[in-house]
Amino acid sequence: SVASDDPKFCFEEVLSTFKVCLSEDKAVILENYVSGWRGLIKFLNSLGSVFSFISKDAINKIQILVNLLKEDTHSHYMTVQSMVRYELDNSLVDIDKRGSHPESGTRTLLRLHRALRWLELFLERLRISSEDSKTSVMCADAYNESLAHYHPWVVRKAAGLAFCVLPGRPAFFEVMNVGPPEKVVAVLGEAVPLISEVYQITEELYAKNNLLNLP
Template sequence: MQDFQLEKVNDYLLACHSRDEKLCLRFYISAYEELNKLFGLLGSLFGFISSDVQSKLEILSTYLADSENATAFSTVSGMLRCEKESGKLVDSKYISGSRTLLRLHRALGFLVDFLERISTLSLSDSLSKVCYLSYRSTLGNYHPQLIRLMVKGAVYTLSSKKDLLDKINKDNKEEEYYNKLLVEVVKNGRKVYQLTDALYTFHNLHDLP
């Protein structure tokens, strides 16, 4: 696995929403591919999350690579509209991009909240408590009790903010550099999250099974 680069996450998130509010799907996927590396840094117990995210990214990437879908699926807005108007969302055999993205969207809410909390920690602080607080207030709302208990146990294996920064800081940058970068990532991540949420609301697709 290549090194996780927070700078790339920020660049991709910014590119995703900077052109218009339709949201570029390719940059959304690119941002998530980079964010998914973060789960690998958090420990083996987060491997099941990483695998699930990767499988969903592959579904979306397949649609983008298909010339029949490439234009409609170039933006999040276009994909939701195309699948809804074509009636594909009621086809149980159809692997829906909208349904797939909805799961990633919910997880993005967790990641943005978690990164924001990390930015406020001192170097010696553990990531465990803030990770669980972020999970409980976001993604945990969509999981059954068994999954919530598994996550609660998994987060207590997390180390400190310093240990995480040591893993991603290959250029010996100061902590302040990453705190400022985290603020930018959170700002752009929240923008993408809010715009995506608004699109699902507009198309009435928040409750896709």
């Protein structure tokens, strides 16, 4: 299942899935996108149960996409581009208000896509941070600049409380499990542009099709 807890998380695993996320023609390969998220959730779970309300929602959304990859229409779900085209062409997306397709792949991925922007901002802050920087502050700043715009007050409040119990930078780097701090910074320097490119390509696709505000 998505929630499987294989032993040690390693951030380089996440990096390697994002590396293979784009096809030669710059389409986002859904299966690899999902694997990337799986890795991130593994990380989140290793931070403790305070974060489980967040990982539950992410797991839910990933499961929706995993299921679409298993159905007999799966050939349309190879890339985010083909998914969006297929679902739009077949009226499988609720456009203005929630209706008969509350769990379309297109709408579900949009939620993760918005969270990916948070991740990009957070990891960049982490990369340029100094030893005494607070992960909770970096995390909250990244969140307020991105994902918070889409969340109601009560979710923002709960997220804010969860950020407060994030481990400090040294322990956080430890959980990332890539080696000494210099190595972490180097790996982040590789990860951020990759994540950013996947984000940009998805963002342009959704913007072009007027899908950035799906209910």
